[in-house]
Amino acid sequence: MAEVVLRRLLATVPVLLLVTAGVFALLHLTPGDPVDAMMAESADASTKESLRRELGLDRPIAVQYAAWMGRLLRGDLGRSIRNGEPVLENVSRRIRPSLQLALLAMAIALTIAFPVAIASAVRHNTGVDRLGTTFALFGICMPNFLLALLLIFVFGVTLRWLPISGYLDPLEEGWSGLRSLILPAVTLGLALAAVITRTLRSSLLEVLAEDYVRTARAKGLSEWVVIRGHVLKNALIPVVTVLGLQLGTLIGGAVITEYVFALPGVGRLVVDAVFARDYPLVQGVILLIALGFIVSNLLVDLLYGYIDPRIRLR
């Protein structure tokens, strides 16, 4: 088992190399550099040059990349050019809102998706089912910035029930913090719910059609027991996959939601850093995101194997 994990992790190294090299190249190809951005109100060329030299920006790209790699192998992700703080510190500051948002969104998604998917599958091809599938379809087709604006319009502007943007930490500010996360979490959660509903529903349908279920039914067991006892567990497998994949993307990829709701999360950090040409920060964050993604995929696969002994990792 440990050997498998190790092998998988090793296999990700070349991928990570490609990712970081690619991002490095992309960034340096983009016009504009961080010194110009930082010293926007000054045309003092000599100071800018010395700053560039100090940051090593005047050396050829390959050399800069090698230097970055060297530092990385020593465990140093570098410092943000803009605020001089270690990249890790910058990221860890932003992880909290992203993580809280992701977890809240998942909770909302699961709360909606499970009942809807189960009802749809059980009452297959009735009005309930159609409602469920329509909900799932709309959820997938709705652009999430549009959903965000819709929610803002209804709950923030018209009804004025909820704060429409900004972030307060629920762990520190309690209820107000939670309130600030509700709209963005619902935005992400509804979309996630749609995906989960679809997956769970079709997976449930498959299982429901299996022989052993028919047998259980024939034995006279109540529908509910059948579902809980046999169906759900097996139907969960693809759902676990989906969830696992989404977690990685939720944290690093909820860029639009963070943008619309002005949440200081990781997705937004990347965007801001790219716009400021803060090379070390972009490199570091992308690396961490990619790493996170890969690790969560690995965890999902392991979990998979745990749930269903038939699919143990070889």
Place this chain on the structure above:
Amino acid sequence: MVTRRDFVKSCAVASGAAVVGLRPGAAAAADGPKKGGTLRVGFYIEAATMDPHLSGSKVDRQVYHNIYEPLVTLDTRLGIKPGLAESWSQPDPKTLVFKLRRGVKFHDGTDFNAEAAKFNFDRMKTEPKSIRKGEVANIDTVEVVDAATLKVNLKKADASLLATLTDRAGMMISPKVVQERGVELGRNARGAGTGPFEFVEWVKDDHLLIKRNESYWNKQGGPYLERVRYRPIPDDTVKLQSLQGGEIDVIDYVQPRDVAAVKTDKNVTVVDVPSLADFAYQLNHGRPPFNVKPLRQAVAYAIDLDQIVKGVWLNVGYPANGPIPPTSWAYDKAIPPIKRDLAKVKARLAEGGKPGGFEFTMTTNNIPLSVQEAEVIQAQLREAGITMKIRLVDASTLISDGNAKNFEMISFQWSGRPDPDGNVYQFFKTTPGTSFNWSGISHPQLDALLDRSREVSAQAERKKIFSEVTKILQDELPMIFIVHPIEPKAFSQRVQGYEAIPDGMMRFKDVWLK
């Protein structure tokens, strides 16, 4: 019964009057200034550093003007008044002698004196990462005459230097703090300033806290507030809503599109602060089509400034006649902004060899207001037969393209300086290499005037020189000037005593909370 206080809104600044907030005790009212309370301020981005010598960002300055003090400071009409220097004199054009205030201490307890001041100037000039070098370039040496007298020797006469010293270049940091803390000063400015407030803490991306300086040297008026808490809120809509919802008390800028609505909100007071800024478009004199003067003028005559200020800026600004804003004493209201004239456009096009019109690309910043302005200009030019393409880039690329002179027409927004020289010299003086003279203009008569404006010290004479400059600029068009924006600041009803100074810096010394 609590009486409502209203801030006096801006009068036509062209008449020279600046915006005046209600000074403590100025109007007949039941309550006077109270001590205490935390003022919560929302800014559009996070501060960058707490070291004024290394700072390049506008937001930093907002905090500095409360915890640090410059040698001289500005009044509401951009006049220079005493700061840490009680008085000053100029025995000859190349010498400035400051008489420093006695009995002033830094927050760490050390004395402010001429030695400390000299230390600061030396640091600005010699510290490798100092961004102030350009601003104090004209200073040759600084001498300590005695503990309260500082002699500044200039390389050449510079009438604009005093105004520069009202901001970061004149701010005094405690030498002891600099020596002991070194690089950490950027994050921790405890004990470093002499201002009405002192630095407490800074939690990045969250808040920056300063508190009342109980041993502040100026016993007149404030400081009244117990603490001031700055929060970075990058999104304009969020910022405004936080204010309207009572989560913060002050915001530094209201978008033009929100101004009308906010002014009807009874919980909020809006103060229109005419700024020092000038927003313009630089034209590249080094490449076609704008290396041909008549074509530059054609574009200038095709643009309708009034429509832009009305339609895009919603009258939160003044049409510009040049780089000098109406808030400045050097503003010449006798020179009108360029008026749209389609007949003249035709004439200039013919003169420039393009009677059928021509095509070019405008590079501008990818933010809503800039985009909108570009679209309006595009439509205006189209009516005149000129085709303009719009190229949107982000801020970094904009600066880099400008510096590299990689543009035909490019957006340029200068936040402005108290002395007209700060809005003029480095943009229009012939300068080889990289500079803010993005247009590449090189006009001998203009150069001579610019240099003269620094040598002469009498304001009336300088004003005449700047008028000459403006006239030449309207003819040569290194830039097409669009607007001098107003920076509306908004406050909750609890905030009293705010005095608006056109440099846009929010000084909270005499502010108190109801």
Place this chain on the structure above:
Amino acid sequence: MDTSTRAFVFAEPAPAGSDRRWGALRRAARARLAPFGAAVLLAAIVVALAAPLLSPYDPLAQDLGNVLARPGRVHWLGTDNVGRDVLSRVIWGTRVSLVAGFVSVAIAAAAGGVLGMLAGYAGGRADGVVMRLMDAVLSLPPLVLALALGAVLGAGLTGVLLALGVVYTPAFARLMRGQVLSVKTRDYVEAARALGASGWWIARRHVLPNAATPIVVQASLSVAFAILAEASLSFLGLGIQPPAASWGSMINAGRGYLQQAPWIVFGPGAALFVTVVGLNFVGDAIRDGLDPRLRG
């Protein structure tokens, strides 16, 4: 999940092995919706092609005296912040969206197809490299990748098309590679090989026809998401340059006026939503229609 982010990930595969009874019924239910989807697609294409005829006003014509006008008789969807007719801009925006959707998927299918074939055929080293490359692309949140690419490629429709093309390529590459691998081991192929047939000939004769189906299915499902993706990029400020109208950039511009003039956001928003839903129906119908062939 961030739907727009999800838009970058290929649609999940059809559930295999449904019970015959359920399957048939499901298909029937879908079939009812498919005509709706087809109608939407047709309408979108017609609107896109006939935009100059259908649009009541010039989408670029500004009217600074009549900004933020409510929807009414004169302007059915009101006007935006510089007085342009929203309905006209929505109509013209259809062109942008359809082009973005179809072209970017075409690019991805072509690039992915080639890469997948290369990987499947060459095997060994080349296979490893190509697949690692695809993994690298997939390991980044798609929107972040598109943003980074967009920043380099510069704003504008071309940049967006290329960026989206890159983001969708791995899905097609994997698909094609899978097809190649499965065909490579078939008896008749091995026989052909033994008889001296070149790889090229085998590709043309056997691989492509078999692969065509899943690729078409994947492509048809991807178009809807590509349209969503373009809207997201335009929303963030990349993509279509002003003053051209794109639904995403219109929604972004309208953000600041949500309180005063919500129609600027919801006019193009509704158009976007309906188009994506309709295209999704069509994609599903194509997939279900070709379903039996998939399993073959």
